[in-house]
Amino acid sequence: MNTVSEKPLIMPDVQSSVDTRHVAIQRVGVRGVRHPMMLDLGQGPVPTVAQWELTVALPPEEKGTHMSRFVALLEQYRRQPLTPVGFVQMAQEMLPLLNAGRGDISASFPVFLEKIAPVSGVASLMDYTLSWTARVAQGEQPEFELSVLVPVTSLCPCSKAISEYGAHNQRSHVTVQAVFSDPAAIDLPALIRRVESQASCELWGLLKRSDEKYVTEQAYDNPKFVEDLVRDVAVTVRSLPGVLRYRIEAENFESIHNHSAYASVEG
Structure with missing residues (x-):
């Protein structure tokens, strides 16, 4: 009986074919990837779940990038506790994996x-929303950017000044976005404490009646406009070591209006 030998199936690498349109793509990759992440903030590994975006630059002569390799990189780092330094190293490892320069x-x-x-x-426990971004390129110094949203309390100085008793207050969101020259120098808990200390009062997840008395009186004794809040946070952030540039936003969810008060500072 005659047998026919089967040849291995050759899969074409379409992404690596030549593109003739000569248009470079600055950023191509995957976004909206929800994937586990282990953090190391100096107090032991902590699990969380992150929304990821991974992109590389594509030269004009290359047709496409290898999308599956981005997810493979996430799998490789899934159980490794990440610090800001480790996050930058992860981005640097992405470049040779994708044959990319940036x-x-x-x-x-x-x-x-x-x-x-x-x-x-x-x-x-108190929850905060954190974002990390690492930007890397062959032959260049990597850049690490941190963004953290810190909820606080603010009390209106004008309301206090014109009222015979009481003053309106609201929950506020302060967002700190900063680029650091040295990711190893970042102390996230200390940064959050600095931001909270600039508000009329900070927030807690659980309070007893004695604590409620404290936070009510603390806010009343420390009134701040949204302009005060964003300026005070900017002063403390720019004093941190290694801050190259920053953007501070404050949004007060007004308790007597159906809109927010907002301010932003860049430096």
Whole structure:
């Protein structure tokens, strides 16, 4: 009986074919990838889930990039606790994996930090939204950008000044976006504490009645406009070591209006 030998199937590498349009693409890759992430913020590994975006630059002569390799990189780092330094190293490893000269990695994720109530001393978790971005290129110094959203309380100085009793207050969001020259120097818990200390009062996940008295009176004794809040946070952020540039935003969710008060500072 005659047998026919089967030849291995050859899969064409379409992405590596030559493109004749001669148009370079600055950023191509994957975004909206929800994937586990291990963090190391100096207090032991902590699991979280991040929304990822990974992109590289594509030369004009190349037709496409290898999308599956981005996800393979995430799988490679899934169980490795990441610091800002490790995050930059991950981005640097992406370049040879994708045969690219330039690339970015961004991840946005929640972080929970334990806080102690000011009077009762009860412990609870407070959540913050954090984003990391690493920008790398062959032969260039990598760039690390951090963004953190910190919820606080603000109390209106004008309301306090014109009222016989009481003053309107609201929850506020302060967003700090900063580029650092040395990712190893970043102390996230300390940065969050600095931001919270500039508000009329900070927030806690759990408060007893004695704590509620404290936060009400603390805010009343420390009124701030949104302009005060964003300026005070900018002063403390620009004093941090290694900050190359920053953008501070403050949004007060007004309790007596159906709109927000907003301010932004860049430096």
